[in-house]
Amino acid sequence: MTGIVITVVIVGGLALLLKWRRPAWYWLAFGALIASVRVLVTYGSVMDACNLTVSASRFRIMVARWFKKAMPPSRVPRIRRLRITRTGLVLRIRMRPGQDAFEYAAASDRLRHSFGMRQVTAREVRSGTVELAMTGYDILKRVQMPAKVDDGLLKVAVAMADDGSVAFRDYRRTPHALTLGATQSGKSVYQRRLVTALAPQPVALVGIDCKQGVELAPLARRLSALATTPEEALGLLEALVERMEGIYQVIRREQRISADIPDAEITADIWGLPEKIRPVPVVLTIDEVAELALVATRAEEKRRNRIVTALVRLAQLGRAAGIYLDIYGQRFGSELGDGITMLRAQLSGRTAHRVNDESSAKMAFGDINPDAVFAAIQIATGQPGTAITADATGSWSRIRTPHTTLRQAVNACNRHAHLTPHLPELADFRPALDLAPGKAAPAIESVTEAA
Numbered sequence: 001m002t003g004i005v006i007t008v009v010i011v012g013g014l015a016l017l018l019k020w021r022r023p024a025w026y027w028l029a030f031g032a033l034i035a036s037v038r039v040l041v042t043y044g045s046v047m048d049a050c051n052l053t054v055s056a057s058r059f060r061i062m063v064a065r066w067f068k069k070a071m072p073p074s075r076v077p078r079i080r081r082l083r084i085t086r087t088g089l090v091l092r093i094r095m096r097p098g099q100d101a102f103e104y105a106a107a108s109d110r111l112r113h114s115f116g117m118r119q120v121t122a123r124e125v126r127s128g129t130v131e132l133a134m135t136g137y138d139i140l141k142r143v144q145m146p147a148k149v150d151d152g153l154l155k156v157a158v159a160m161a162d163d164g165s166v167a168f169r170d171y172r173r174t175p176h177a178l179t180l181g182a183t184q185s186g187k188s189v190y191q192r193r194l195v196t197a198l199a200p201q202p203v204a205l206v207g208i209d210c211k212q213g214v215e216l217a218p219l220a221r222r223l224s225a226l227a228t229t230p231e232e233a234l235g236l237l238e239a240l241v242e243r244m245e246g247i248y249q250v251i252r253r254e255q256r257i258s259a260d261i262p263d264a265e266i267t268a269d270i271w272g273l274p275e276k277i278r279p280v281p282v283v284l285t286i287d288e289v290a291e292l293a294l295v296a297t298r299a300e301e302k303r304r305n306r307i308v309t310a311l312v313r314l315a316q317l318g319r320a321a322g323i324y325l326d327i328y329g330q331r332f333g334s335e336l337g338d339g340i341t342m343l344r345a346q347l348s349g350r351t352a353h354r355v356n357d358e359s360s361a362k363m364a365f366g367d368i369n370p371d372a373v374f375a376a377i378q379i380a381t382g383q384p385g386t387a388i389t390a391d392a393t394g395s396w397s398r399i400r401t402p403h404t405t406l407r408q409a410v411n412a413c414n415r416h417a418h419l420t421p422h423l424p425e426l427a428d429f430r431p432a433l434d435l436a437p438g439k440a441a442p443a444i445e446s447v448t449e450a451a
């Protein structure tokens with residue numbers, strides 16, 4: 001048990017004994033304050049013990065020699081800022097000359113033990129400055145998202161990272177993503193979390209779920225289109241490609257580049273278009289991609305090739321037309337056939353839940369960061385929903401989504417069903433809601449949300 005928790009328990013127990021009536025946050029803040037004092041008091045000796053100090057300057061050593069004085073002590077990196085967070089502390093440190101952020105990252109395990117913290121993560125914030133995020137307890141054991149997060153249109157808080165930060169799925173920054181994981185590793189919960197968070201936003205949600213629609217059909221009231229068989233999926237993808245081409249025409253028309261158009265008004269994607277003609281963005285979520293890519297007969301192979309071609313085109317050109325992809329699967333390697341590695345290269349957001357073998361982890365992170373491959377293999381079976389996430393920059397972190405039940409996702413989709421945009425190109429794939437004529441839609445919160 002970490003220092004913060006022990007401190008909070010002792011202080012909380014004392015408070016109960018003395019009948020000090022204070023809210024829980026008061027004691028948490030008090031505990032974090034005591035932990036930060038402890039970190040500050042032991043800081044110099046811990047940095048020294050973890051080999052994060054540098055020797056005194058040559059000038060001071062020379063002066064000490066001249067005057068036959070004791071050798072000056074090593075220089076400890078300076079603390080620039082200490083911030084108490086909801087989950088622990090963040091120390092911003094000015095590195096000493098000759099140091100690099102990698103030394104701090106390599107020493108993070110030693111720092112964790114020395115400061116008595118649960119987790120220490122080092123990250124370079126700018127040249128010469130490194131930030132140590134310290135957490136006092138296992139954040140991923142029972143995930144609790146902060147009440148306020150910096151989300152927005154097409155930027156949703158999807159999980160907590162083990163350094164106490166919030167992990168976002170930011171569609172405009174990372175338009176397309178691949179999520180892998182063995183069976184029962186937590187992919188569907190992750191997907192539900194995204195759909196639930198996107199449901200209140202002005203976006204069109206489109207689903208392909210060739211597992212007979214078991215995951216996405218219950219969310220149909222908020223889906224603008226849904227395909228549950230490979231044949232439907234092909235039609236839906238080709239209709240999306242058609243929509244994308246239509247949007248490109250609109251952008252091209254609106255560019256009207258001439259000498260008197262100001263630079264800021266020239267656009268190459270939907271976000272630069274005037275709001276009244278801007279097409280609604282589309283998030284396409286594909287559950288179990290192998291169902292689309294695996295074939296048994298020659299006829300199926302033709303269909304599969306057309307599906308993969310449409311997917312590659314959407315991944316290559318969809319961003320400018322406001323079409324974003326979320327692809328889920330157990331594996332995503334060359335065994336799924338031609339074009340799969342080309343498609344994978346376009347899916348720059350990568351998340352891997354627990355995987356069964358190293359090659360699955362390599363499919364997610366082999367081209368991004370070897371450390372992430374190792375971290376993905378180490379995810380234990382006991383914590384479904386835990387995943388490693390990385391992007392094209394090579395940075396990665398361990399995350400876990402808050403548990404979202406199917407009932408919670410269904411309720412969110414039903415509550416926001418009125419926001420479902422009607423996309424004419426995808427009209428043929430609009431899910432039928434199975435309502436008898438004259439029968440009202442089921443009560444939105446007809447069943448209480450499971451805990």
Ligand SMILES: Nc1ncnc2c1ncn2[C@@H]1O[C@H](COP(=O)(O)OP(=O)(O)OP(=O)(O)O)[C@@H](O)[C@H]1O
Binds near residue numbers: 181185189401402403
């Ligand atoms: N973040 C989470 N927190 C707590 N429990 C979770 C979390 N994610 C998943 N689980 C639990 O793990 C189990 C498997 O989750 P899920 O159905 O999402 O896995 P999956 O990878 O989609 O499996 P499959 O591929 O077989 O459909 C479920 O019982 C679910 O409740």
